Amino acid sequence: MKRKVLFRIPSMEMGGAQKAMLNIIKCLDRSKYEPIILLDIFKGELLLEIPRNTKIFFLVEGIEKLNCNGIQRFLQCIKNDMILRKYGLFPSLLKKKLTIVPDIEIAMMDSSLKNLVRSPFKSSRKINWFHSDLxxxxxxxxxEIVSMMHKCNLTVFVSHKTKGDFETYLEQYVYNSLCIYNALNIEDIRSKSLESFDLKEWMLFKRPVKTFVSVGRLVHQKGYDILIEAHSELIKEGFNHQIIVIGDGPEYGSLKKEIILQNVENSFLLLGLKENPYPYIAKADYYIQPSRYEGYPLAVAEALILHTPLISTCVGGVLEIIEHNKTGYLIGFSKYELKNAMMKFLLEPDFVMEIVRNQKRKDFTLHNEHIQEQLEYIFK
Incomplete structure (x- = not known):
């Protein structure tokens, strides 16, 4: 009989944890495992990416799907919040909601961990997937998070660096843990990178300047505020280039104000969220990841797969993906280092081409095979 694997995640909005979950599901041997997804809220661009033969349960409907005015939406938000609180206070209600009894339950984000340890399915194997930097x-x-981790059967860290930093920072050892890198859907990434995209945006890549692309949520973690400053100074110093950021988030307004303040509206472009960011990465001259902290940044791995020369801050599991000066260029998080790295790429085309040659030699064949073996081990 197939083992039922229940993935708990807040929503399917574009994010690293959601993409990691989808890649895990695609790695599963369907003759042995039946994946099921439990969403707090039924919403998100990545809903369309869920394989058709995967069951989906949700606690509340996303208000974006409701045809109602502002007041009704506000009231629906309150109602949704009350429903979610009810499931948090009375987890046994989940037994009525689901038509299955899971053998394995996985919390894919920190926000799902509390509900995982309070699960009404007492006999299930409970696994916490940890992507963050604490x-x-x-x-x-x-x-408190460590205490909940110890109530699980296992915690999976997405990089050795994330696990080490976590334990050092909190001065606690997570004894029931191991590291499994995020799976990569290599064929899908390369195939989608060949798709066409908006003509107006395609023309941006025809400008007579080099283009840096970055993909990520517009949040403090991603460091776009400092990247704007570094970009502005380079422009003033005569190093013409443009930066295109793919993503959306709560800092959109403040970043837009900073772009206007720095007078770089024509060269630092926020293009918003894209269901398929891969053509932008593939079309770019360079990829740049200015993050303050990361777990296992999938976007960096995706740029590597697409052979786009890249600059990244050396945070989280980046060093476990990129070999400095070989398959990418790693830096500390600062405006000064971002400036120097971009300047180096703009001035040293031979160095950049050597990075591309090294990227093309990278063999990803064993990456997912090893992850499949690890999944078999933790699910048995």
Whole structure:
């Protein structure tokens, strides 16, 4: 009989955890495992990416799908919040909601961990997937997370660096843990990179300047505020180039204001969220990831797969993806280092071409095979 694997995740909005979950599902041997997804809220661009033969349950409907006015939407938000709180207070209600009893339950994000440890399915194997960097979190909150981790059967860290930093920062050892890198859907990434995209945006790549592309949510973690400053200074110093950012998020307004303040509206472009960011990465001259912290940044791995020369801050699991000066260029997080790295790429085309040659030699064949073996091990 197939083992039922229940993935808990807040929504299917574009994000690294969601993409990681989809790649895990695609790695599963369907003769042995039946994947099921439990969403807090039924919403998100990546809903369309869920394989058709995967069951989906959700606790509330996303308000974006409701045909109602502002007041009704506000009231629906309150109602949704009350429903989610109800499931949090009375987890046994989930037994009525689901038509299955899972053998394995996985919390794909920190926000799902509390509900995982309070699951009404007492006999299920409980696994926590940890993607974050806890340096933004207080010691008290961090130790609460460790306590919940120890109530699970296993915690999976997405990189050795993330696990090491987590334990060092909190001065606690997560004894029931191991590292599994995020799976990569290599054929899908390469295939989607060949798709066409908006003609007006395609013309941006025809400008007579080099183009840096970055993909990520517009949040403090991603470091786009500092990238704007570095870009502005380079432009003033005569190093013409443009930066295109694919993504959306709560910092859109503040970043847009900074772009206007720095007078770089024509060269630092926020193109918003794209269901398929891969043609933009493939079309770019360079990829840049200016993050303050990361777990295992899928976008960096995707740029590597697409043979786009890349600059990334050396945070989280980046060093486990990129070999410095060989398959990419790694830097510390600062305006000064971002400036120097971009300047180096603009001035040293031979160095950049050597990175591309090294990227093309990279063999990803064993990457997913090893992950499949690890999944078999933790699910048995």
């Amino acid at each position: 340096h933004f979190c207080s010691q008290v909150n961090g130790k």
